[in-house]
Amino acid sequence: MARVLVYAETRDGELRPVASETVTAGGDLAEQLGGSVDVFLLGPPGMAQRAADLGRYGADRIFVAEDQSFSSYAAEAAVRFCEDLVGREAYDAVVFPASAQGKDLAPRTAARLDRGLATEVVSVGVDDGRPVATRPMFAGKAIATVAFSELPALISVRPNVFRPKERPADGSVEIVEIASEPTAQRVTGIETGDREALDVSEANIVISGGRGMKDPENWSVLEDLVEALGDDATLGASRAVVDAGWRPHSEQVGQTGKVVSPSLYFAVGISGAIQHLAGMRTAKTIVAINRDAEAPIFSVADYGLVGDLFEVVPALAAEIRRVRAGG
Template sequence: MGKKVLVLGEVRDGSLRNVSFEAIAAAKTIADDGEVVGVLIGDAVKSLGQELIQYGADRVVVVEDEKLKQYTSDGFSQAVMAVIDQEKPEGIVFGHTALGKDLSPKIASKLGVGLISDAVALEVVDGEVVFTRPIYSGKAFEKKVVKNGLIFATVRPNNITPLEKDESRSGDIISLSVEIKDLRTIIKEVVRKTAEGVDLSEAKVIVAGGRGVKSSEGFEPLKELAKVLGGAVGASRGACDADYCDYSLQIGQTGKVVTPDLYIACGISGAIQHLAGMSNSKVIVAINKDPEANIFKVADYGIVGDLFEVVPMLTEEFKKLKVASS
């Protein structure tokens, strides 16, 4: 028998994040021909409901309030709990993002249920939904099953393929009135330190620099390569500690965990803390002057050389390929 599964659509700068569509695909597996209900929370977000439906949601519930314009765990948890009380789902899926990692444990605690966090895959085996998630900083994987009660999970961005967008799909988009009160936190202003462009956690291509870039100016060739490839720029903790770039770009155990289709590591030695954040990338290219660098042990392709010579050469070659294919 099919289940009703709620999916939180995550909005950033007026647009839905791609992980929202990946979460819908995961919810479809859990629902097993049941109903997938999208949830939108914020201020003036109802117009995004149709896009959730086009990616597989059957209908959408919207909670709008000026107090929800910026994320706070108090405000969003009140809105989500109101939707849960109305819909009484058998499953809930969030993206494993900064928002999802903060909000999901709070909701799970209020509901008194378990939480499977950071799932990278799921499948149905003998009628049960089996989730796969990394443990020990990505060095091993475990499989988890919810035996009783509500299934609650967060899914890591860039790991579950979204359903094909179908603009012919239609469904109800309804508003739910919720009194948002007693907020302990009020966001006055959001200051973004990250550069404009592709979101690092959802980027399909990442060009990352380590101590080998030598300075903040050393990131310029990496930025140019990332721009040509339509990707994002990241960094190791070493580069951040050396003040070559902002910590918002840090990838690793104490930074962001990423799984792009292509990861180009430039001047990164490959410390275990960094590998924990990127070793599950689909294709890894390492550029380093030291042929014994640890990064080569996880790389699919390695280039032993000076990144300041190699990166500009790669950039020019990719530019030629883009011109040839256009």
């Protein structure tokens, strides 16, 4: 029977939201292959109890390695853990999240196992009994379907694409000892901003500002809209305003920034350069607010509003608060 192995990401002893998405992607593939999903993860002592939850999303067996040092990302231990599991069982595929951790772990594992890797995958399928994957290239200006000449196929899935799907399975947890070896590198800290902002690649709602914002001081207008929309929302930015030093590059959406797929994307004062459109065109719904009715952003927006953003955005925040308060 086909088996798919999934890496579930943790930080500080908690499963990260992307973990259930990755298990769901593994489940999608296993379903088409006619097989089951195993999960592996690392965390501090006590991690095993919290890992059992992944059974809800289709995890058949869950292998957990516990060590105090696994509170933060332990690259070398994770690679060894994966190598051990792949040595024990013939897996058809290993699925990682294309998160900051997964972007580091997946290629290391691929090199260790001498297998091919497809990153930032947005859908998985089966052709002739073997896994295939589709992935954007050129920041989404082209979509490639890729096949693998040897198994397991290594795949990392883009965050926010595979919405967690309930698919109840055994979820039996097994604690696995992995040999501790001296590490060549270690994580010694995490720095977060004033508030632990939701990353633009993981948020359900993104509000991006562009040059039309005129001044970095004016971002309070967008911050207020984020607040009105709630915990699912975060700020994004166009390349122009990042290059001008108005916003941090971690917020940049586009070909040289992040490619995002939120449910709802607001482009505020953004004209819509090709490289920006490439970064947000896979959003499920796009709203554009711009003074210039001819701006290219309107050609990709589901809903366009022509007008002065300094009048429209506060009105929008107020209206959203009003309807939410009214139920």
